[in-house]
Amino acid sequence: MRKLMMAAAVALAALAAAPANAKLKVFACEPEWGALVQELGGELADIYTATSGLQDPHQVQARPSLIAKARAADIAVCTGAELEIAWMGLVQQQSANPKIQPGAPGYFEATAFVRLLDKPASFDRSQGDIHAYGNPHIQTDPRNILLVAKPLSERLATIDAANAAAYRTRYADFENRWNAALLKWQAVGAPLKGKPIAVQHKSWVYMIGWLGLNEVVALEPKPGIPASSGYLAQVIETLKAHPAKIVIRAAYEDPRSSEFIARRMSIEPVLLPFTVGGTKEAKDLFSLYDETLRLLSEGMGS
Amino acid sequence: MPNRYGLITIAMTAVFAESAISAASAQTPNAEAAQAEISALREEMEDLRADYEARIEAMEARLKRAEEAAAIPPGAVAGPTPAPDTAAAAAPIGTPVAVAQIAQQAASVPANTYNPGISVVLNGGFAAYESNPDTARIPGFPLDEEAGLDPEGFSLGESEVVLNANIDHVLYGNLILAFDGEGDVGVEEAYIQTTKLPGGFTAKAGKLFSGIGYLNEKHSHYWDFIDAPLPYRAFLGVQYGDPGVQLRWIAPTDFYLEFGGEWFRGDSFPAAGAAKNGRGTAAGFVQTGGDIGASSSWLAKFSYLRARADERETPLGSLFTGTDSLGIVSGVFKWAPQGNPVRRNLIVNGEYFFGREKGEFDGTAINLNRSGWYAQGVYQFRPRWRIGARYASIGSEGAPIALLGSEIDDLGRSPNATSALLEYDTSEFGRFRLMYTLDDSDALSNNEFFARYTVTFGPHGAHRF
Numbered sequence A: 001m002r003k004l005m006m007a008a009a010v011a012l013a014a015l016a017a018a019p020a021n022a023k024l025k026v027f028a029c030e031p032e033w034g035a036l037v038q039e040l041g042g043e044l045a046d047i048y049t050a051t052s053g054l055q056d057p058h059q060v061q062a063r064p065s066l067i068a069k070a071r072a073a074d075i076a077v078c079t080g081a082e083l084e085i086a087w088m089g090l091v092q093q094q095s096a097n098p099k100i101q102p103g104a105p106g107y108f109e110a111t112a113f114v115r116l117l118d119k120p121a122s123f124d125r126s127q128g129d130i131h132a133y134g135n136p137h138i139q140t141d142p143r144n145i146l147l148v149a150k151p152l153s154e155r156l157a158t159i160d161a162a163n164a165a166a167y168r169t170r171y172a173d174f175e176n177r178w179n180a181a182l183l184k185w186q187a188v189g190a191p192l193k194g195k196p197i198a199v200q201h202k203s204w205v206y207m208i209g210w211l212g213l214n215e216v217v218a219l220e221p222k223p224g225i226p227a228s229s230g231y232l233a234q235v236i237e238t239l240k241a242h243p244a245k246i247v248i249r250a251a252y253e254d255p256r257s258s259e260f261i262a263r264r265m266s267i268e269p270v271l272l273p274f275t276v277g278g279t280k281e282a283k284d285l286f287s288l289y290d291e292t293l294r295l296l297s298e299g300m301g302s
Numbered sequence B: 001m002p003n004r005y006g007l008i009t010i011a012m013t014a015v016f017a018e019s020a021i022s023a024a025s026a027q028t029p030n031a032e033a034a035q036a037e038i039s040a041l042r043e044e045m046e047d048l049r050a051d052y053e054a055r056i057e058a059m060e061a062r063l064k065r066a067e068e069a070a071a072i073p074p075g076a077v078a079g080p081t082p083a084p085d086t087a088a089a090a091a092p093i094g095t096p097v098a099v100a101q102i103a104q105q106a107a108s109v110p111a112n113t114y115n116p117g118i119s120v121v122l123n124g125g126f127a128a129y130e131s132n133p134d135t136a137r138i139p140g141f142p143l144d145e146e147a148g149l150d151p152e153g154f155s156l157g158e159s160e161v162v163l164n165a166n167i168d169h170v171l172y173g174n175l176i177l178a179f180d181g182e183g184d185v186g187v188e189e190a191y192i193q194t195t196k197l198p199g200g201f202t203a204k205a206g207k208l209f210s211g212i213g214y215l216n217e218k219h220s221h222y223w224d225f226i227d228a229p230l231p232y233r234a235f236l237g238v239q240y241g242d243p244g245v246q247l248r249w250i251a252p253t254d255f256y257l258e259f260g261g262e263w264f265r266g267d268s269f270p271a272a273g274a275a276k277n278g279r280g281t282a283a284g285f286v287q288t289g290g291d292i293g294a295s296s297s298w299l300a301k302f303s304y305l306r307a308r309a310d311e312r313e314t315p316l317g318s319l320f321t322g323t324d325s326l327g328i329v330s331g332v333f334k335w336a337p338q339g340n341p342v343r344r345n346l347i348v349n350g351e352y353f354f355g356r357e358k359g360e361f362d363g364t365a366i367n368l369n370r371s372g373w374y375a376q377g378v379y380q381f382r383p384r385w386r387i388g389a390r391y392a393s394i395g396s397e398g399a400p401i402a403l404l405g406s407e408i409d410d411l412g413r414s415p416n417a418t419s420a421l422l423e424y425d426t427s428e429f430g431r432f433r434l435m436y437t438l439d440d441s442d443a444l445s446n447n448e449f450f451a452r453y454t455v456t457f458g459p460h461g462a463h464r465f
Helices: A002-017 A031-044 A064-072 A088-095 A142-159 A161-192 A205-211 A229-241 A256-265 A285-301 B004-027 B031-071 B095-107 B230-236
Strands: A024-028 A045-049 A075-078 A107-109 A196-199 A214-218 A246-250 A268-272 B117-129 B153-156 B159-166 B171-179 B185-194 B201-209 B241-250 B256-264 B281-292 B296-313 B319-335 B345-361 B364-382 B385-396 B416-427 B430-440 B446-457
Touching (some): A024 A031, A031 A045, A064 A088, A064 B256, A075 A088, A075 A142, A107 A142, A142 A161, A142 A205, A161 A285, B230 B385, B364 B416
Parallel strands (some): A196 A246, A246 A268
Antiparallel strands (some): B117 B153, B117 B446, B185 B201, B319 B345
């Protein structure tokens, strides 16, 4: 009992010692949204990013550190569409923070503002790790970032009304810079159009649509179900009939199956950052797509 | 019959035609011949366009018919169903049919929209023992009937049905029914919980598992090992749950710090008889935790439980009236490279239990210090394969002379058990486990072998750390 009291005293002391922080506390579920808030909020926001670019956002645990950060957040910015189904609901519930509960203004889901692809026709776990609302990996197409940025900026302005004008100014600036970058990326990506690729996990549909790439085959028989050797043999048959230039995977994925296929088919295995922090060079949202296009172009060239 | 490839061919022909035109105008010295060729190509393209437009018109008409058919409520189609459009079977593109299906889905709002999330846990297995499990006991620790071993041979474990949903904008409800192998149904948990209390508070009321310890609040199907470690069996009758209330508070600190307080009716082991007018058990806990780098995280917890027992009777017929007090120190460490547990991960946890049983046992006054601990590690060495090891030990002060030979007599032993585990998962929803335990609790040690499947289906919620 005494220990309990002591712990309580420590907690109260910590509470009293905490400096008043006027910054908007942001809990970003994935690095791309942390980076977007950085663009839109800059110095106004104190951002905690719950997952790293080297981490599979499907497979995260509701760790004590996440609960503590969610407890303090003014807004949680997540992908939604069931990407964080394994952990975010529990983090929200355990954080006991009414501001970021589903339905509250402080819970922002990026996928609500993008038309999702790959909506399954039927829901059955025999189909593997499917997402009922569609493919949640929208950040692989930079045009989606702009679709999300506007409502996110508005949401930041609503929650942090005192700085609403600053958020609007920052958004206008971001929109200009992003549109300029989009033009540049379109030009850089133009030679990739129609190029056949293989993917490890079906997490690239938006990028494939953006660049007009041609996905020949996926190395997973069903989403989230690792390939068996029998399935990889089928993949090889498919690739013999429809050769791909490269096989791509995200930084957090097990390299073995794509490296095996790359060796067998003598094609280039390409590791893409997938999100901010996925590779050393992908430091922010702009360098994420610079780097993605550079790696794709290099892979195709060899 | 033209199909999708047909349309692509048309489009490609058009593109080639266009380039042929530009090539022709640029290179052919004979302008007249070129002009003739261009007009011929133009005509060809016009024909293609007309053909294409006619087909689109036909498709639009078919789509309209399909949409109209879909708008009719499903129940209203009592008469003969419209003859299937034979043309639709050989439709050039799948679109009209697909659109009709979507229209049908949108037209009727399903009656189950507000149904709670329903999930099911199925459990079953096989057990083999060297000595008869029915007479197995742990000297010095009068056991609750829940704390016994699984029956020998094949058996159906507890099957659970879980229903949960938001009740309204501020409340959440959860009901877990457990069916045992004989078909008896019990309420494992049935509680309401607040979702919008300010200040970091969460309140729970109903029948619930206490938040003490690391394993108590977790449902047994989520435990790493097939059964509970010895201290849980001996001190808590596997898991302590009762009707009551719980209040949790998360401190507004940068690191994780949570406090919880509970008050229970006091009907289940180690409490009994709903003493103190049905407020027989009080419990509390404090826990903290954090990350170490990108790959590791930890949790540390101290819990305390004080349970009144009013004529607590064991299956062997001994009676206890008095108070059980119990402290638990828990530690958990989890490791996964870069926070990705799919390929490899390690979970190590251990807990130390210390308690006092004070009161009257079979008419004789007792005041016994008891303690116990366990430590376990489970390592996933490749996707879907895990191995584990666990050691557990408990001990009690010697019983008064009058109680020698009774259940509370420890026979001078310190009961312990060593277990090994092998697990294969078909997915995160299907687990298959083999476990061997060398149980050195009783006077005769026992070799125990278990095989168990544990599967979950339905919208299964996330698991606590």
